[in-house]
C-alpha cells in the first residue's frame with residue numbers, strides 16, 4: 171500500500187473530526203484530543219497515548235469508532251494500535267536516524283518557503299524563519315534567534331512560516347525531532363495531565379518531557395497562556411529545558427510579548443530574549459503578487475483587471491484574499507471559465523457581509539434583545555432559569571459562528587472555565603436537535 175502521498179496531519183485531522191462529531195466534547199477532550207498520530211506502518215495507524223492504562227482504555231472503548239471513522243472516510247488502513255509515550259518503540263524510532271521506516275512529514279505541505287511571497291510587510295519574519303530553518307538553535311553573539319517570536323494580526327502568514335520551517339527541516343534535516351503545536355492544545359494536554367495526576371503521578375513529567383526532548387519546538391498562538399499561572403510555569407520549565415540545551419524555540423502570536431496580559435515577567439522576558447519580529451498587513455503590490463502566485467499553481471487564467479480589482483478590495487488579510495480568490499475560481503468553473511468585474515464585486519459583497527460584521531458583542535446584544543435580559547446579566551453570574559438559558563444561547567451562537575477558542579469565549583463570559591463553555595454549547599446543540607421550538611429560536 172502506498173502511504174507516501176498521505177499527509178499524516180490530514181489523516182489525523184479527518185479522524186479526529188469524525189470522532190469529535192460522534193463523542194461528547196468532554197470525552198473527546200479527555201481521550202482523543204491528546205492523542206498523537208505517531209506513524210503509519212504498512213496499513214496500520216499507530217497512535218501515541220500517555221501511558222499503558224490510557225492505551226487499554228482506548229482499545230476497549232474507542233478502537234471500534236476509530237475503525238468506523240477510517241472506513242467511513244475510505245482511508246487505506248485496516249488496523250490501528252495505541253502505544254504509550256514511554257515505549258521502546260517510540261524511543262528507538264526517535265533515536266535512530268537511519269531506521270528503514272520512512273518518517274512521515276506532519277507539516278502542511280503547501281505551507282513552504284517557496285510558496286511564501288516575500289514583501290516589505292513580512293521580509294524580516296521570513297528571513298529569520300529561514301535562518302532558523304537552516305541553523306536551528308544556532309545563534310551568533312550579535313544576533314540571537316532563540317526564541318524566534320513572530321507576531322501579527324490574523325491571516326498574515328504566521329502559521330504558514332512555522333510550517334515552512336517544519337517542511338524545510340523535514341526535507342533537509344530529517345533526523346531532528348520537530349514539534350509544532352498550539353498553546354491551546356498544549357494547555358489541554360497539560361490540564362489533562364494534571365487530572366490524571368492522582369492515578370498516574372508521572373502524567374505531568376511525561377507531558378513535560380515530550381516537549382523538553384525535542385530539537386525544535388514551535389508553538390503557535392502563544393497568547394493563549396495569559397492568565398493561566400500553572401500553565402505558564404509549565405511553559406517556563408519547558409522553555410528552560412530547551413534553551414539550556416541549545417534547542418530552537420519558535421513562537422507565534424497575534425501580539426508582542428509586552429501586550430500579553432497577565433503573564434509572569436520572567437516568562438515575558440524569556441520571550442523577549444531572542445528576536446521579535448512582526449508581520450504587517452501587505453501592500454497592494456504584495457496582494458497582487460500573492461494572487462498571481464496562487465493562480466500560477468492552478469491551470470486557470472485570470473485577467474489582470476480582475477486580479478487588481480480583488481487585490482484592491484480585499485485589503486484586510488491574506489486569508490480573506492485567498493477565500494475570495496477561491497470563490498472567484500469556483501465561480502469560473504461553473505461559468506465556462508469566465509467572470510466579470512461585476513460578478514467579482516457581488517462575490518466580495520456576499521462574503522464581507524457574512525463574516526466581518528459578526529462579533530461576540532453583537533451576538534450577546536442580539537440575544538439580550540431577544541430574551542429581554544441585560545447583557546451584563548448574560549455575561550454575569552446570575553443563575554435564574556431564564557438568564558441561564560439566554561447565556562447558553564449566546565455561548566452556543568458564539569461557538570458556532572465565531573472561530574474563537576473556548577478559553578477566549580470563557581473570558582468573554584466573565585472568566586468562565588472552558589469546560590463550562592463546552593457544556594453550554596453541547597447542551598443547546600442537543601436541545602435543538604431534539605426540540606424544534608429551540609431550533610427555531612436559535
Ligand code: ADP
Pocket residue numbers: 281285286287288292322323324325326327328329330331460488489492
Ligand atoms: P496567521 O497564522 O498569521 O493567522 P496563516 O499563516 O494561517 O495566518 O495564513 C493565512 C493564509 O494566507 C494561508 O493560507 C497562507 O498560506 C496565506 N499566506 C499568508 N502570507 C502569505 C504570503 N506571504 N505568501 C503566500 N501566502 C500567504
Ligand code: MG
Pocket residue numbers: 328329330390
Ligand atoms: Mg495562525
